[in-house]
Amino acid sequence: MTVKQLSVFVENRPGRLCAVTEALAGAGINIRAVSIADTTDFGIMRIIVNDTDKAVAALKEKGFIASAANVIAVSADDKPGSMAAIMKTLYNENISVEYMYAAFLNPEKGTACLILRVDNNEGAVEALNKTGCKLLSETDIAAI
Numbered sequence: 550m551t552v553k554q555l556s557v558f559v560e561n562r563p564g565r566l567c568a569v570t571e572a573l574a575g576a577g578i579n580i581r582a583v584s585i586a587d588t589t590d591f592g593i594m595r596i597i598v599n600d601t602d603k604a605v606a607a608l609k610e611k612g613f614i615a616s617a618a619n620v621i622a623v624s625a626d627d628k629p630g631s632m633a634a635i636m637k638t639l640y641n642e643n644i645s646v647e648y649m650y651a652a653f654l655n656p657e658k659g660t661a662c663l664i665l666r667v668d669n670n671e672g673a674v675e676a677l678n679k680t681g682c683k684l685l686s687e688t689d690i691a692a693i
Contacts, residue, residue: 582652
């Protein structure tokens with residue numbers, strides 16, 4: 550089970566993040582997770598939203614370059630060692646985590662949500678399911 554993540558190319562200058570977030574807000578899009586990696590001239594804003602197709606259309610209408618990719622959203626107990634257990638599960642299956650970030654989601658009391666970009670989505674989903682990790686779907690994320 551994977552979810553869609555948008556990657557938005559954003560020039561590194563004043564007002565650009567404001568323009569991205571205003572475009573999404575104007576389209577009624579709720580940002581559920583966000584990460585920004587930057588360089589001197591530009592950044593890549595990675596976001597999980599409640600309506601991917603509508604978000605892409607709104608961003609493109611405002612001249613932004615946006616693309617979608619599949620990532621994994623996993624719910625973890627909000628306690629020491631939970632992230633380590635997830636990482637160990639992936640390591641044991643020789644699955645590499647390319648990047649990860651936290652989401653503005655708490656599926657249940659006492660939980661946190663991690664967004665993972667891995668080199669093998671199918672293998673990661675299978676391994677995490679075998680160990681009892683709760684993976685979130687796009688429907689789950691939209692409902693939280």
